[in-house]
Amino acid sequence: MYLYIPENKGTNTRLAISRIVHGYKDLYAGLFESGSKDGSGSCEKDVACYPEWETESNAVALVLLASGTEHCSGSLLNNTAQDFKAYFLTAFHCVDVNENNLISPAEENNAENWAFRFKYKKTSCSGSIVASFYTYNQDYIRAAWNTSDFALVELQDSPIKDVAFLGWDRTGSTPTKGTGIHHPSGDVMKISFDNDVLKETSKSSNSGSGYWRTIWDVGATEPGSSDSPLFDQNKRVVGQLWGGYSACGASDMRDWYGCLYRSWTGGGTNSTRLSNWLDPNNTGAQVLNTLYPYITGPTVVCTSNSTFTLHNRPSGTTVNWTKSTNLRPVSGQGTDNYTVKAYWYSAGQGWVRATIGGAYYEKHAWVGKPTTDDLDILNPYNFPANTLCEGEQNQLIGNYSYNTGWLQPTIQDYDWDYGGWSHFEVGATDNISFVTVPYPFTYKDIKLRAANQCGESDWITERFYPNQSCGYFFGFSPNPADDYVEISPDESKLAENAIDYYEVRIYNSLNVAVFQTGKTKESLLRINTKQFQNGVYFIHFIAGKKIDVKQLVVNH
The missing domain is CATH 2.60.40.10 (Immunoglobulins)
Structure with missing residues (x-):
């Protein structure tokens, strides 16, 4: 939980929590398992797969009841004053839960205790990670009209973070195509497309007026999609979802959205129309663009x-x-x-x-500068990790593992200090280091620091000890090599460790694999080195859980 306090409020701020909403039961069902209970259908498309709709998706929210149960979808709308008032377009039927075409005091009270979850979507197309989302609690009902099935509420929280305010079109011009962004079955945000000209009909009909009829070409809607916005070809809102027949696998993909231009004048009063809320200064604007600083x-x-x-x-x-x-x-x-x-x-x-x-x-x-808290020396080829093989070349890796989900310090270079031991670095940032460990040694303190454009971090020091289980598992010659190199395993060492197979990989100085075998029992491997450019390479002999690394020089 984060509490942001204006600088001028000092210690005068108090935090009161009237209730806690949790999302374990329903909110994440179906997110990671396709087709699981309460998840959306397999035909639904993640909005993250359509980056051209990212701005608009930042105005769409999942509506939760006070109990934490997912309820509907909806979206923030811009107004002609462009004053960032949090007007949220939803549907009349999401407020009128008993469906008697009236909003009772109890229904109004329940609706004014909704919660609104913004940016509830995946971070990447078809990925499994959910983006950081924000939930705001409570609202005021400003207007509602059953005939076009709209309701407009205003969020009580202010200011709200990093959201868009959608543009709209109240001209009544027929959209040449339609797009819906919604939360089907309370799932992460999805998007649907009707690539054909829409038609104005009455709801559940192919004739009449008052509702835009869509026939989805991509995606569908489900319970929980209700109230979500319908966008025209200019990405302006022209309606909100009433309902329909569409579903994944359905033969009838029709849905109906209450026309925004009908809701503009609505029932003729401030509490039954959009006009005085979305055009507070009575400018007469017919269209308005999305606002997203x-x-x-x-x-x-x-x-x-x-x-x-x-x-x-x-x-x-x-x-x-x-x-x-x-x-x-x-x-x-x-x-x-x-x-x-x-x-x-x-x-x-x-x-x-x-x-x-x-x-x-x-x-x-x-x-x-980089901090030292997240700076570490990795030792991937020795166990325990604080040990080194005596008399051999060992590989160590500098690693900066800041994992808050924000930004890292953009490491440009790593510096190593081995206290006189022979070593060299490879990689664009010198993060990979090869050190020749003498035989014998008792312990060694190895130092590492990282640098970015602001400067160098402090040094970290890690102590390493001899690895008692090390041994030479293979030999090779010639070195330097011109035409070929022959690798022969130490079969007695393999037998001693109950290892039947081994594998060989050769890496260049950029730590890119240039050669590898599968598992083999060969007593002698002859590798053509004419295929390698002049330079330093590293032979990795992998036997069970043990890895022996030696340096090879190729010189034609």
Whole structure:
């Protein structure tokens, strides 16, 4: 749980939790197993597979009841004042749960205790990881009209984070195609496409008026998709889902969406129409585009000035910048270009935040040099990992494993200190190191540090001891090699360790495999080295769980 407190509030802030909503029972069903109980159908398409719809998807939310049960879908709409008021378009029937075409006080109270989960989608196409999502609680019902099946609520939380406010079209012009973004069966966000001209009919009919009829070409809708937005060919909202017959495998793929242009004037009162909420200044606008500000800027901030830029801020609005405590403000407060720099002692995650009206937008960056907390020396070919094979060449790997899901410090180079032992590094950042270990030795302290564009981290030191189970499992000659190299296993050593098969892999200095065998029992392997360019290579002899690594020089 994160609690963001405005800087000017100090210690006057209080946190009250009236209820806790959890999502174990229903929310994740079907996310990782196709076709499992409560999951969406196999024909549904992840919105993450269509990056051109990412902005619009950032306005769509899964609606939860106060109990935590998934209920419907819906979307935030822009208004002509572009003041970031969180107006959320949903359906009348999601409020009117007893379906008597009236909203009772109890139904209104229940609806005003909904929760709204934004950005509940996968991070990649057909992946299994869910993106970081945000849930906001409680709302006010502003307007509703049964005839076009719309309801408009306003979220109580303000400001809300990194969301889009969708544009709309109230002209009544027939869309040449339609797109729906929704949460079928409470699943992660999906997208459906009707690639043909839509038709206005009455609901559950092929004639009449008041509802846009879709016949899906890609995807479908399901329970839980209700209230989700229908987009026209210009990515503007023209309606919200009432229902229909579509489903994965259905022969009838028709659905109906209440026409936004009908809801505009609705029942003729503020509480039954959209007009005075979405056009508060009575501009008469027929269409409005989607509003989605965003911030660009560096991924690493050092002690020199770094500027972050806010895009798509509506004219007439003001912006207030805030930042993490490891950043120092330089200039740009109240403008679209905000300049900061790192304190000299700073190292870690940082962020800048632009608040505009009822929304705020963030950009994260790494601040300062790399830290040592997540810096490590990996020893993949020895067990235990703090041991080295005497009298042999050993491979060690420098690793920076920051895993918060934010940004890493962008390591540019690793420095190794073996205290006089012969070694060399390979890889674009020198993260792979080969060290010749003398025989015998008692212990060795090996040092490593990492550097990014801001400078070098402190050194870390790890102590290594002799590995008592090491041994030469193979021999090879000639070295250097020109035409060929012959590799012969030490059969007595293999027998001693109850190993029947072995495998050979040869890597170049960039740690790319250039040759490998399958499992073999051959007593002698002759490998053509004419296929290799001049340079240093590493023969990996893999026998069971043991790996013996030796250096080969190819010189034609």
